[in-house]
Amino acid sequence: MTPTPEEYILLTDEEASFDTLVDIEKHSSEESRQQREHERIAVKAKVILQPGNSSEFLSFKVQGVLGNISAGGCQAMFPVPIQVGDVYRLHFAEKTLGLSMLFVRCVRCRVMSEDAYEAGFSFFGPITLSPRVLEKQEYGK
Numbered sequence: 001m002t003p004t005p006e007e008y009i010l011l012t013d014e015e016a017s018f019d020t021l022v023d024i025e026k027h028s029s030e031e032s033r034q035q036r037e038h039e040r041i042a043v044k045a046k047v048i049l050q051p052g053n054s055s056e057f058l059s060f061k062v063q064g065v066l067g068n069i070s071a072g073g074c075q076a077m078f079p080v081p082i083q084v085g086d087v088y089r090l091h092f093a094e095k096t097l098g099l100s101m102l103f104v105r106c107v108r109c110r111v112m113s114e115d116a117y118e119a120g121f122s123f124f125g126p127i128t129l130s131p132r133v134l135e136k137q138e139y140g141k
Contacts, residue, residue, distance in 0.1 A: 011115070045093060073104070084106050099127065107121065
C-alpha cells in the first residue's frame with residue numbers, strides 16, 4: 001500500500017532544510033571527513049520514513065528531504081525527531097537515485113529548529129549508487 005502525500009508529516013520549507021544540510025556538511029571538520037569510509041554526494045530528493053517493524057508500519061509516515069548519500073548511509077531533514085538506534089524503512093521518491101526502499105538505522109538526530117530535525121542513517125550493507133548520482137559533485141570522504 002503506497003501512502004498518499006496527504007498522509008505525510010511534512011517539512012515547512014524543503015529548500016531551506018536542504019540548504020541547512022549542505023551548510024552542515026561544509027562546516028564538518030577535515031578530521032571527521034577523513035574518518036569517513038565512503039564519499040558523500042550532495043543530493044536533494046524527497047524521502048519518506050516509516051517504522052521498520054511490520055507491526056508499526058502504519059503508525060506514521062514522515063516526508064523529509066535528503067541532503068547527501070554515500071554507499072554506507074545518508075543524511076536527511078525531517079519535521080519531527082527520529083529515534084536514534086531505531087530501524088526504519090526509507091523510501092526514495094526520486095527515480096534518478098535508482099533506489100526504492102531501504103531499511104536503515106538512525107545513528108544521530110539533532111534539533112535544527114522547532115520543526116526541523118537533522119538525522120543521519122546507516123545502511124545495513126553498502127549500496128551501489130546509480131551513475132547519474134555519481135556524476136554529481138562529491139564531497140567529503
